[in-house]
Amino acid sequence: MGILSASGNRNRNIVLAVYLLISVIILLFSILFLIQAIQAYSFYQYERGFSLLLTGVVGLALSLYMLSVYMKRPGLIRRRELRKMVTVVECISCDYRNKREYSYGDYVLKEHGECPVCGKKVVVTEIYPEVVGKK
Amino acid sequence: MLSIQLVLSEIGVGGEGDNISTVLQIVFLTFFIVMMTYGQKIQAWMMLKNISLSVERLRRMRDEARIHAVRYLKEYSDRSDVEPILDRILQYFWIQPTSLDPTGIVGKIEHILNLRDERIREEVAAIASKANPIQISNIENVIEIGISMDQIYRIVRHFYEFGKKTKSIFIVYQLEAQLPFILQEAEALMGALTAFENCQPIGDGAGALVAARFMYGAEKHRIAKDTVYADVIIDGRTVSVIKAEGPGGNVGKPDQAIARLIEEYGRRPSIIVMVDAALKLEGEETGEVAEGVGAAIGGIGVEKFRIEEVAKKYGIPLYAVVIKQSLKEAISPMNRKIYDGVYEAIERIKRIIREKIPVGGYGIIVGVGNTVGIGQ
Ligand SMILES: [Zn+2]
Numbered sequence: 001m002g003i004l005s006a007s008g009n010r011n012r013n014i015v016l017a018v019y020l021l022i023s024v025i026i027l028l029f030s031i032l033f034l035i036q037a038i039q040a041y042s043f044y045q046y047e048r049g050f051s052l053l054l055t056g057v058v059g060l061a062l063s064l065y066m067l068s069v070y071m072k073r074p075g076l077i078r079r080r081e082l083r084k085m086v087t088v089v090e091c092i093s094c095d096y097r098n099k100r101e102y103s104y105g106d107y108v109l110k111e112h113g114e115c116p117v118c119g120k121k122v123v124v125t126e127i128y129p130e131v132v133g134k135k
Numbered sequence: 136m137l138s139i140q141l142v143l144s145e146i147g148v149g150g151e152g153d154n155i156s157t158v159l160q161i162v163f164l165t166f167f168i169v170m171m172t173y174g175q176k177i178q179a180w181m182m183l184k185n186i187s188l189s190v191e192r193l194r195r196m197r198d199e200a201r202i203h204a205v206r207y208l209k210e211y212s213d214r215s216d217v218e219p220i221l222d223r224i225l226q227y228f229w230i231q232p233t234s235l236d237p238t239g240i241v242g243k244i245e246h247i248l249n250l251r252d253e254r255i256r257e258e259v260a261a262i263a264s265k266a267n268p269i270q271i272s273n274i275e276n277v278i279e280i281g282i283s284m285d286q287i288y289r290i291v292r293h294f295y296e297f298g299k300k301t302k303s304i305f306i307v308y309q310l311e312a313q314l315p316f317i318l319q320e321a322e323a324l325m326g327a328l329t330a331f332e333n334c335q336p337i338g339d340g341a342g343a344l345v346a347a348r349f350m351y352g353a354e355k356h357r358i359a360k361d362t363v364y365a366d367v368i369i370d371g372r373t374v375s376v377i378k379a380e381g382p383g384g385n386v387g388k389p390d391q392a393i394a395r396l397i398e399e400y401g402r403r404p405s406i407i408v409m410v411d412a413a414l415k416l417e418g419e420e421t422g423e424v425a426e427g428v429g430a431a432i433g434g435i436g437v438e439k440f441r442i443e444e445v446a447k448k449y450g451i452p453l454y455a456v457v458i459k460q461s462l463k464e465a466i467s468p469m470n471r472k473i474y475d476g477v478y479e480a481i482e483r484i485k486r487i488i489r490e491k492i493p494v495g496g497y498g499i500i501v502g503v504g505n506t507v508g509i510g511q
Binding site: 051054055058085092102104105106107108109110123126127128129130 | 344352382467471474
């Protein structure tokens with residue numbers, strides 16, 4: 001939520017680190033409590049077991065929630081698709097077809113020189129972004 | 136394990152007095168009381184914190200759009216006061232005519248929108264004195280995006296500040312519910328910026344591309360502002376193909392073009408086929424082609440009204456072919472799937488022409504959409 005959006009890079013990093021540390025500590029303690037609860041129940045100490053169980057479950061829920069907020073923190077850089085514009089040129093009379101990198105000034109149906117196969121006109125037919133990998 | 140148990144019993148967990156359960160009970164009770172009384176305010180506060188991030192993002196996008204516009208304008212201008220003029224244009228608004236007396240409102244809307252377009256074009260032409268007509272229409276589009284981004288940011292900020300002031304959960308809910316759509320649109324607009332700057336085709340141009348492929352190689356005539364038509368022969372039928380003039384970012388005036396062909400040139404088409412990009416629903420495939428009847432054209436409705444009027448007056452059937460895409464795809468660089476949709480739409484239109492126009496007859500094809508990056 002909003003807590004993790006504190007501005008200022010140094011401060012933000014410290015806040016994030018402390019936040020993560022607290023969440024992990026709570027998580028560890030909750031797991032401990034839960035183990036204790038199982039032990040208590042196995043010795044038929046129901047009241048002790050119940051309070052340990054309650055504390056453990058509440059702590060577990062809290063720490064998991066805190067961690068989920070951390071994972072979804074704003075400003076996190078996600079992997080993005082890397083795109084590149086390509087231009088497809090085709091001959092108007094034969095099957096010649098060539099895909100190359102887009103260059104400034106290309107537009108669809110622009111005439112683009114002569115066909116290397118038959119010598120007729122070559123026309124830009126498609127300009128589109130192509131995924132070339134991930135960043 | 137034993138030492139941990141010792142530590143735990145020392146702080147009272149699971150011990151005989153069991154302090155922790157008493158503390159927990161008090162904590163839960165306080166929690167419930169606080170939630171019952173201040174729950175809505177807390178929720179509103181948390182949501183507002185979230186929204187503030189989106190508002191901030193929209194502000195950054197708006198600034199970026201403005202910077203793009205400034206850079207683009209300066210490229211074609213030798214004036215030093217580009218920025219103040221641009222800031223004035225960015226806040227240019229239009230007032231919708233009153234609908235109290237709806238007779239003739241379409242004409243009024245058209246009049247005011249034409250005025251607005253002319254005004255912006257004049258301003259752009261005055262600043263960007265070194266730009267050619269293609270570049271001027273692209274600059275106009277970039278400025279239109281700047282205006283939209285500015286509007287979006289201002290409106291969202293208004294509701295955000297209002298929600299903050301009133302802490303009203305209802306206002307915050309409304310804003311929160313709208314935000315995903317608004318952000319999606321804003322992101323798409325930012326994608327369109329680069330397309331217009333580089334003069335690359337966008338998804339919305341699918342209809343224009345269909346028309347362009349029909350009219351390629353034929354002699355083109357200008358028929359209305361930024362609009363061209365060409366007569367071509369398809370399977371023995373003569374067809375007038377209308378589209379906006381490319382490769383600049385124009386949408387043209389397809390309604391005026393149709394009206395002029397029919398009323399001034401005295402042509403009597405058996406059918407009018409309109410082809411346009413249409414919004415797909417989530418789950419539908421991009422580039423899917425669908426057919427129907429009616430005037431396939433978006434916008435405020437002026438052109439649609441004019442086309443329907445002409446079609447009704449002369450009893451001409453209106454056929455529609457649409458190529459589906461999302462809002463984002465419509466204003467981003469045209470993707471590969473849309474090209475496939477375009478090729479399918481061409482085949483469908485050829486079939487409609489064979490079915491509905493007798494050999495030797497006459498019809499009209501209209502490619503609707505922004506023709507940026509698409510010649511003819
Ligand atoms: Zn060839």
